[in-house]
Amino acid sequence: YDELQAALFPDTAYRFESGGTPRAIPDLTYEQFLEEHRRHYRLDNSYLTLYGDLDADAMLAFLDERYLSPVADEQAAATSFDAEGAPLAPHPLEKQAPVVALGVTRNMVTAPENACAGLGYVIGDAGERTRIVAVDILLDAIMGSNEAPLKRALLDAGLAADAQAFLADSVLQPFAVMQLRGLEDDGAARFRTVVEENLRALADGGLDRTLVEASLSRAEFVMRERDFGMSDGVALAMSALAGWLYDDDAATSYLKYEDDFAFLRSALEEGYFEQLIREVFLESTHLAEVEIVPVDGDEDAYEEARLSAAEASMAPEDFVRVADEEAALRRLQEEPDAPEALATLPRLSVADIGAAPVEPPYALVKDAPVPTLRHDAPTRGIAYAYRYFDLDRVAFDELPYVTVLGLVLGKLGTARHTASELDTLVNGKLGNLTFFAEIYEDAADPSALAPKFVVSSSALTENVRELAELPREIMLETDFSDASKIKDVLQQRRIGMEQGFANAGHASAMAHLASYYLPAGVVREQLGGVGFYRFLKKLLASWDERADDVVARLADLAQRLFADDALILSFTGSDEDYERFWAAGGALERTGTGEALLEVPAPVKRNEAFIVPTDVCYAALGFDRRAFDADYTGAWQVAARALSYDYLWNEVRVKGGAYGAGFQTARTGNLRFYSYRDPHLDETLERFAGASAWLAAFDPADDEMEGYVVSTVAGFDTPLKARGLVRRQDGDFFGGRTPESRLETRTQMIETSAEQLRGLAGPIARAVEENDVCVFGNRDIIEASSADLDVVDLLNE
Known part of the structure; x- marks a missing residue:
């Protein structure tokens, strides 16, 4: 990029x-x-x-x-x-005058699987709001799924394992990006030719306008739901700046969408999008083509040469000066801010905390066609249906196939529709449709797990019939025989996991760490962690021999899982939507077969360091707090805030140079430290070990203590959109947590004292003593570490 x-x-x-x-x-x-x-x-x-x-x-x-x-x-x-x-x-x-930059290559010291290529086409300028929205919708229509015409052509051409497209907006001259990941040897050379040949065919009458209409509907749903993973104020401010930064008269242009969508719907049948393809892509005078070529070498050689040259030019007094400057820097890092400086900051006190926000109720309805969690949250004309199927009928060694099932459902044809037809229907009628596995835990008993296969769906109220019918059709009628499409999906997941290991390895490290001491962690590893990645690599390496077996296993799993006697439905929407959902076939009307098979092996401590292609490390250390009979109260969340934003921030980020660090603990026992994009390993583990001593001596001023309490409660009270609220309430139900227990936790946060926090130092010290550690990161950093870790070259083992 x-x-x-x-x-x-x-x-x-x-x-x-x-x-x-x-x-x-x-x-x-x-x-x-x-x-x-x-x-x-x-x-x-x-x-x-x-x-x-x-x-x-x-x-x-x-x-x-x-x-x-x-x-x-x-x-x-x-x-x-x-x-x-x-x-x-x-x-x-x-503004940049139009340029054409073709055949740009960049050698990069990285693993061969990181080979990639990109095409970029400048659309216009930030003031052309309607044109920018139209390109975004067009990219979704032709590249938004494996069945979208341009993406399917790129996959079928064998250029790379995956192809993606997105809009780079919020800049003065927005541009469309198409990229290939997992590039084949001649993929970059053929990329632009394949793209433009297929775009020309689309522009000359091959564009299925129902695809574009479906993408328009999907975009309208997203704008109505407005669930962007952040507060509305932040999202709206960022949207405003997309136009306002470049034109004072455009301060609100990016906050409006109804007129744009109305125009694009009317222009759809007038050839607007075909002409857009020609103007933006085929006739572009402002485009670039880039390939990243992985090479062997030492990424640090440049820096080492620079340091050697600098050292050779230094006189003895220069070494003294550098040492003095570093010592001065350390003093500045370790000195607390002056009280008079801190006094200038506005603060809220505990007395400013109001009553807990009133949440909409939910309850289990037992007289419905299947047991149903009925939520009363306001939804802005959207209905949400989550189907939770028990995974007890699946054996432990079958769990990776459950994830494969979730990956391919909705991407294959059914008895009634081709994969392409189904993709268009889902895009046009549903807000979302995803399939995945999830594990719910009991706060008191680590072995009491509620593993579920989740079918997540939503739709505008006028499409509630499809909310019932389409997921049902996919669950009961999917044809799993197209092995090549299944392979496409699995290759894409492999690449995504490998990039996740390198770019967000702290999440992978914390997840794998939990498998050392939590039964739920063991299950999650099989479903989506290192265990699943190893399964995926072996499966793809022998795909031709195993494809038929995979097809048969997926069909068998669907038969066992999708049954009303294994289902709890969660529904949110109006009473009218609720009745129409059942009338349209919300129940599957079938009973499953098979006995309970799932037996979870005991966790095993391994202490691994996984080498992945990155310049940094991601370290995690943790244990199950319940092993020390340490009860969960709201004080743990206040402690997490203090440790993360004081001790770890200063020790691991400011002094250690990591991009981030934190401490987390959950009601279900998981207690863990982590570092993010960290240039160190041993030093970070030592700082994790020092956290308990810091907390044992924690003696903040009253206003500082109040700051931690207020910020913790503010995070706890953060408003949630309907989707997030419903999912959290569902999780509370399956985990045995009541609304009253949430209020009790909040009260405990407000009443937390410094003395209580100091009392938590003991369990943290005992967790550190267990020395359960997992690391993802750079080979040189890991191999230079003195930590007793089993080193694994994850991508090449």
């Missing part, structure tokens, strides 16, 4: 990676840093957004008095000037 952006915009600021590149950091001077700050971090270069139930006039008056006027006066008094005597102003953001 960085190389593609640099090729598309060689003469503008967009040629640079926004966060900087490590090799450039030593060339940055403090004076340059200060100058850039003065140029850009100025009140007259800022954008303020307000959101929520507030008195706008009172808030604007407050901002003017407490912020805008004082800061404006300070900045006016501190104005800096350039060499010509002009006040420093932000560097202008200019």
Whole structure:
């Protein structure tokens, strides 16, 4: 992506990676840093957004008095000037004149499986909102699934294991990106030819407009649901900036969508999207083509040569100066902020915490066609149906096939529809349809598990009939015989897992760590962790011999799992939607076969370090808190906040140089430390070990303690959209947690004292003493470690 952006915009600021590149950091001077700050971090270069139930006039008056006027006066008094005597102003953001950059290659020291290629096409500028929305919808229609026409052509051409497309927006000149992952030898050379041949066929009459209409419907659903994984205020502010940054008259243009969708629906039959294909892709005068070529070598050689040259030029006094500067830096890192500086920060106190938010009720309805959790959450005209099937009828060694089943359902044909037809129906009629396995745990008994296969679906109220019918058709009538399409899906998952190990290895490390001491962790490993990855690699390596067996196993699993006597439904929507759902066939009307087979092996401590292609490490250390009879209370969450944002932040991030670190503990016993994009391993494990001593001596000032309590409760009270609320309530039900227990936990948070936190140091110390550790990361860092770890080259074992 960085190389593609640099090729598309060689003469503008967009040629640079926004966060900087490590090799450039030593060339940055403090004076340059200060100058850039003065140029850009100025009140007259800022954008303020307000959101929520507030008195706008009172808030604007407050901002003017407490912020805008004082800061404006300070900045006016501190104005800096350039060499010509002009006040420093932000560097202008200019448009790039059209360029065509083909055949750009970049050698990169990385594993061969990271070979990839990308195509980029500039769409226009940020002010062309309707055009940008249209391209986004078009990309979804032609590349959004394995059955989308352009993606299917790329997969069938054998260019790579996976192909994706997305819109790079919120920039001055938005651009469309198509990329190949798991590139074959000649994939990059054929990429643009295959893309443009197929796009030309689509533009010349081959575009199925029902595909585009389905993508339009899907986009409308997303905008109505507005569930972007963040608070509405943040999401809306970011959307506003997509236009506002480049045009003061466009401050609200990206907040509106009804007119755009109405226009695109009317233009659909007039050839608008066919013409868009021609203009944006086939006739483009602003495009780039980039290939990343993996090579062998030492990624650190450049830095080592630079350091050697610097050392050779240093006199004895230079070494003294560097040592003194590092010591001064350490002192600055370790010194607490001055009380007078901290006093300038606005704070809330525990007294400012209001009553707990009132949540919509839910209850188990037993007189429905199947037992049903009925939720009363407001949904903005959307109905949600989650089907939870027991996994007890599946043996432990079959669990990887359960995940495969979830991956392929909805991507294959049925007795009534081809895979392509089904894909269009789902996109056009449902908001989402996904299949996956999930494990619910009992807070008191580690061995009491409730493993479920989940069918997650949602739809606008006018499509409730399809909410019942389409998932039912897929569950009961899928034809698993197309082994080649199953293989496509599995290859894509393998690549996704490998990239996850390298880019978000802390999640993989924490998940695998849990398999050392939690039965639920053992099951999750079989379903989606290292255990499943190893299964997947072996399966793909012998696909031709095993394909028929996989097809048969999937059909058998579907027959065993999808039955009303193994089902609890969770439904959220109006009473009318609820009745229409059952009338349309919400129940499967079949009884399953087979006895309870699932027996979970006991956890085994392994302490592994998995080598993956990355420059950093991700470390995790933890244990089951319940082994020490340490009861769960809300105080544990306050402790997690203090440890994460004080001790670990300073020790692992500020001093150790990791990008992130944290401490987590759950009601179900899991207690764990983690580091994220960490250049160290041994030092980080030592800092994890020091956490209990830090907590045992924890003696914060009253206002500091209140800050931890307030922020913990704020996180606990974070508003959830309907989907998130329903899923959390379902999890509470299957885990045996009542609404009253949630309120009790919240009260315990509010009442937490520093003395209580110090009392938690003991269980943490005992967990550290167990020394259960899992690491994903760089070979050199792992092999240089003194930790007693079983080193595994995960991708090449």
